Every structure is written in structure tokens, then in C-alpha cells.
Amino acid sequence: MEQFLQQVVNGISLGSIYALIALGYTMVYGIIKLINFAHGDVYMIGAFVGFAAITYGKMGFFPALLVAMISCAIIGVVIEKVAYKPLRNSTRIAALITAIGVSLFLEYVMMFFVGAEVRSYPKVLTEKAFHLGSVVINMQQIYIVLTAIALMILLQFIVHKTKTGKAMRAVSIDPDAAQLMGIKVDSTISYTFAIGSAFAGAAGVLVGIYYNSIDPLMGILPGLKAFVAAVFGGIGSIPGAMIGGLTIGTMETFVSGYGNSMYRDAAVFLFLIVILIIKPSGLLGKNTREKV
Amino acid sequence: MLEIKNLNVYYGVIHALKDISLTVNEGEIVTLIGANGAGKTTTLRTISGLNKTTGGEILLEGKAITYLSAPERVKLGISQVPEGRRIFPEMTVFENLELGAYLRKDKNNIKKDLENVYQRFPILAERRRQTAGTLSGGEQQMLVMGRALMSRPRILLLDEPSMGLAPLLVREIFSIIKDINEAGTTILLVEQNASMALSIAHRAYVLETGSIVMSGTGEELARSNEIQKAYLGGE
Ligand SMILES: Nc1ncnc2c1ncn2[C@@H]1O[C@H](COP(=O)(O)OP(=O)(O)OP(=O)(O)O)[C@@H](O)[C@H]1O
Ligand SMILES: [Mg+2]
Numbered sequence: 001m002e003q004f005l006q007q008v009v010n011g012i013s014l015g016s017i018y019a020l021i022a023l024g025y026t027m028v029y030g031i032i033k034l035i036n037f038a039h040g041d042v043y044m045i046g047a048f049v050g051f052a053a054i055t056y057g058k059m060g061f062f063p064a065l066l067v068a069m070i071s072c073a074i075i076g077v078v079i080e081k082v083a084y085k086p087l088r089n090s091t092r093i094a095a096l097i098t099a100i101g102v103s104l105f106l107e108y109v110m111m112f113f114v115g116a117e118v119r120s121y122p123k124v125l126t127e128k129a130f131h132l133g134s135v136v137i138n139m140q141q142i143y144i145v146l147t148a149i150a151l152m153i154l155l156q157f158i159v160h161k162t163k164t165g166k167a168m169r170a171v172s173i174d175p176d177a178a179q180l181m182g183i184k185v186d187s188t189i190s191y192t193f194a195i196g197s198a199f200a201g202a203a204g205v206l207v208g209i210y211y212n213s214i215d216p217l218m219g220i221l222p223g224l225k226a227f228v229a230a231v232f233g234g235i236g237s238i239p240g241a242m243i244g245g246l247t248i249g250t251m252e253t254f255v256s257g258y259g260n261s262m263y264r265d266a267a268v269f270l271f272l273i274v275i276l277i278i279k280p281s282g283l284l285g286k287n288t289r290e291k292v
Numbered sequence: 293m294l295e296i297k298n299l300n301v302y303y304g305v306i307h308a309l310k311d312i313s314l315t316v317n318e319g320e321i322v323t324l325i326g327a328n329g330a331g332k333t334t335t336l337r338t339i340s341g342l343n344k345t346t347g348g349e350i351l352l353e354g355k356a357i358t359y360l361s362a363p364e365r366v367k368l369g370i371s372q373v374p375e376g377r378r379i380f381p382e383m384t385v386f387e388n389l390e391l392g393a394y395l396r397k398d399k400n401n402i403k404k405d406l407e408n409v410y411q412r413f414p415i416l417a418e419r420r421r422q423t424a425g426t427l428s429g430g431e432q433q434m435l436v437m438g439r440a441l442m443s444r445p446r447i448l449l450l451d452e453p454s455m456g457l458a459p460l461l462v463r464e465i466f467s468i469i470k471d472i473n474e475a476g477t478t479i480l481l482v483e484q485n486a487s488m489a490l491s492i493a494h495r496a497y498v499l500e501t502g503s504i505v506m507s508g509t510g511e512e513l514a515r516s517n518e519i520q521k522a523y524l525g526g527e
């Protein structure tokens with residue numbers, strides 16, 4: 001039982017991080033129908049920016065988080081403007097291939113500047129841990145979960161209560177109709193990239209703190225898993241991405257906790273295959289949109 | 293108020309609008325009728341800035357708007373009810389109407405206009421918290437019209453507002469269009485229901501495979517033999 005609870009705790013921490021990354025995938029997909037394969041690399045950049053802010057900038061957790069989020073927001077917007085916008089009216093496969101290209105570009109540019117070696121993340125949070133029976137909840141996990149929850153509440157607020165958020169929803173539903181309302185599609189897409197990338201940046205810092213190591217290729221696997229999370233939740237659906245992230249995170253910790261950690265990645269992708277067979281539109285996804 | 297001069301629009305190699313010219317004067321209802329694929333929707337989309345032109349000019353109150361973006365044209369007072377009731381189905385009725393006023397900042401007047409829309413379409417007031425996708429076809433049509441009015445347009449472009457509605461509802465929609473016009477909004481109405489459209493229009497144009505082939509007052513066209521044959525099912 002305690003082993004079970006411990007895995008739940010670990011799963012929720014890891015899952016919150018996946019959920020943060022998955023949100024970016026799902027928001028970008030929702031608005032331009034592109035699987036932004038470079039998203040995992042934006043998360044990697046976030047981890048490095050956080051690393052630099054803490055190590056060289058001597059910043060604490062929250063300032064470093066903020067710096068990472070802002071930097072990633074800017075990088076996300078630039079990627080969209082430079083790489084994806086020119087392809088907006090071309091085929092989806094062309095955009096997808098470009099996304100993969102951007103992903104490789106970011107990975108190897110980063111490697112060029114910082115080298116390929118794994119770095120250990122500086123300690124910014126206390127090592128304090130709480131023991132509830134034999135279940136251990138450490139401070140990092142609490143920070144991760146609270147940060148993720150705060151960001152998700154913020155996102156819900158932006159999407160449902162602000163003008164920009166409403167514009168984002170309108171553009172993702174029907175870009176032409178949105179333009180007829182006076183909504184600027186280009187800037188709305190930029191906002192979406194900025195928010196999604198900022199969340200990935202936050203996830204990067206959190207994961208650096210959690211696993212205590214970062215490297216230029218660290219974005220690949222979590223990126224793919226977050227993508228699975230987004231697909232599981234129903235790509236395009238924000239609540240879906242949150243649920244998907246938590247599910248994938250928990251599943252992964254359970255597989256490594258009870259089975260063999262060697263199989264945890266395989267389990268995630270097996271899960272993807274199963275979802276795609278059983279419910280291709282995901283948990284909260286729509287099959288097709290009705291157009292009268 | 294709105295003047296189109298020698299407008300040309302292509303979809304790839306398809307020449308969808310061939311040198312069309314038309315004028316809508318302040319306070320008028322002008323209708324554009326024509327068969328399927330004649331280019332009616334293309335005309336409205338081009339006026340709204342959703343389609344690019346390859347030649348010609350669009351003037352609003354004498355000023356060229358040919359190269360302005362769609363949102364800039366909304367700001368200048370051009371509002372469109374697009375073909376096929378393009379509501380935002382996952383959003384509530386209220387949110388849909390709110391988006392209609394997206395560019396406006398005059399909160400008090402927006403509130404007033406919202407009340408007016410609810411007054412004009414009481415069913416929308418009743419359903420304001422419901423997601424728009426759950427509305428019936430007729431209610432959705434009222435919602436898009438209400439939404440278009442929320443921008444306080446100077447000119448309202450309507451693309452087949454009667455499509456797919458029961459005859460009783462068609463009559464209601466047309467009488468609402470007339471009301472909106474009498475309340476001071478200029479209207480350009482695209483319709484396949486030519487008899488209804490001609491009965492409320494001050495003037496009309498007939499579009500055939502991308503060209504304007506006839507124009508005149510609503511009455512003139514309703515009486516014309518060719519129109520009778522082609523669009524009104526008469527002999
Ligand atoms: N996106 C598009 N790509 C290619 N061709 C198009 C596109 N939209 C319209 N067309 C073509 O342009 C012509 C005019 O179409 P348009 O939709 O303007 O006609 P319409 O008069 O509105 O017809 P309807 O009464 O059926 O709505 C048609 O031949 C149509 O096939
Ligand atoms: Mg049409």
C-alpha cells in the first residue's frame with residue numbers, strides 16, 4: 001500500500017511536468033493543426049536557461065522560473081514566425097517535416113554551445129522531505145505540483161476570461177469566422193506559441209530540479225511522452241492535456257516501480273498505440289467538427 | 293457607401309470573379325442573386341478581406357480598402373454573416389455575441405447593444421449560457437446575425453441567411469433583415485431565394501459564373517422575363 005502511495009506521489013509530480021509540456025502541444029495543434037515537434041526542445045532550452053539563471057545569475061527558484069518562461073516564450077514566437085508561418089498554407093506534411101528540422105536544429109545548436117555532456121542542476125530548493133509513514137514527499141515534488149497547478153489555473157483563466165484567450169479559442173475553432181470578428185489571426189497564433197513555450201520552459205526548470213541533470217537531447221523523450229499525453233487527452237483539448245499528462249506520468253512511475261524501469265518508455269508508447277486503436281480522438285477529443 | 297470597381301478574384305486557375313462592379317448606397321438593401329457557384333460568396337469574402345483580389349478596387353465611403361486586412365475592415369464598419377452559420381459551437385451564446393464586439397471598447401454601449409440583440413432575438417437571451425452548438429439551425433442563424441450586429445456595422449453583408457430554414461422562419465429572417473435596415477444599417481444580401489430577396493431589396497444585381505449580367509431595382513428584376521425563368525421558377 002505504501003509502495004502504491006509512493007508511486008502515486010511520484011507519478012503526480014512527473015505527470016504535472018508532462019502535463020505542462022502537453023499543454024503546449026495541444027494549444028499549438030488546436031490553433032494551427034501542427035504537431036510542433038520542436039516543442040520538446042523548447043523545454044530543453046528552458047531547462048538550460050534556468051540552469052544559467054541559477055548558476056550564473058545566482059537567482060532563486062521563482063526568478064529563474066520566470067526568466068526561463070520568458071526566454072522560451074520569445075523563442076517559441078520566433079520559431080513560429082521564422083519556420084512555420086511561411087508554410088501556413090502549404091501541406092501539413094511539409095510543416096511537420098519543418099518541425100522535425102527545427103527540433104534537430106535546436107538540439108545541435110545547443111550542443112554546439114554547451115557541449116553534449118550531462119550537467120547536474122544546481123540545488124535551489126531545500127532537500128527537506130516529509131515522511132508520512134514510509135511515503136516520502138520531498139520539497140521538490142511539492143514545488144513541482146504547486147507550480148504546475150498554479151500555471152494551469154492561470155491558463156484556464158487566460159483561455160476563458162481574457163480577450164486574448166477568447167480570440168485563441170475562436171481562431172482554433174474557425175479562423176475565417178474569427179477574422180470576421182476582427183481578431184488578428186497572426187498575433188493570436190503568436191500568443192499561443194508564447195504561452196505554450198513558456199509552459200514548456202517552466203517544465204524544463206522543474207524537471208532539471210527533479211532529476212537533477214540536463215543535456216541538449218533531454219527534450220526528445222519527454223517531448224514524445226507529452227505528445228502521447230496530449231493525444232491521449234484528445235489533441236486540441238486543454239483539460240485533456242492535463243489529464244493525459246498525469247496519466248502518463250503515473251503510468252510511467254508504476255511501470256518502473258512495480259515492473260522494470262527499462263520498460264517504462266515502451267509502456268508509454270504501447271499505450272499510445274492502444275489509444276490510437278481504441279479511441280483515435282482521445283479522451284476529450286472531438287471526432288470531427290460539424291459544419292452545417 | 294460601398295463601391296466595387298472591376299474586381300477580379302482567382303482560386304488558382306479558376307477565375308471566380310471577372311471584372312465585377314457594384315455599388316451599395318447608404319441606407320439601401322442591395323441583393324446579389326445567382327445560381328450555385330456564381331461567385332456570390334467569393335464576392336462577400338473579398339469585400340470582407342478574406343480573399344485576395346488580383347485587380348480592381350473596393351471603396352468604403354470613397355476610401356480604398358482593397359488591401360486592408362479583414363480585422364481592419366471590421367473596424368471600419370463592415371460586418372459579415374458568413375455562409376453556413378459559422379458560429380463558434382463550443383462557446384456559449386453569450387461568448388459568441390461578445391466576440392462580435394471584439395474590437396469595441398465602449399463597454400456601456402456594448403451592453404446596450406447586447407440588450408438590443410436579446411430584444412430582437414428573445415430566444416438568444418433564454419439560451420445565453422448554452423453552448424452555441426446546441427442551438428437549432430434557425431437559432432444559430434439568429435445568433436450569427438446578432439453576433440454581426442454586435443460590431444455596430446455600417447454595412448452588413450449577409451450570405452444566404454435563409455439557407456436550410458423552414459418557410460415560416462425564412463419569412464421571419466427576412467422581416468428581421470428589413471428591420472435592421474430600417475434601423476439604419478446598410479445591407480448587401482446574397483440569396484438563392486431570389487423572390488424573397490427581390491421583394492425586400494431596393495436594388496439587385498445578378499451574378500452568373502463570375503460576371504454581373506443584370507442589375508436594376510428589386511421590382512424591375514422581379515418582373516424581368518429572364519429572372520422569372522432562371523431564378524423564380526416562372527415561365
Ligand atoms: N476555396 C476555393 N478553392 C477553389 N475554388 C473555389 C473556392 N471557393 C470557391 N471556389 C469556386 O469559385 C466559384 C464561385 O464560388 P462561390 O462559393 O463564390 O459561389 P456561390 O455563388 O457562393 O455559390 P453557392 O450559391 O453555392 O454558395 C465556384 O466555381 C467555386 O467552385
Ligand atoms: Mg455561396
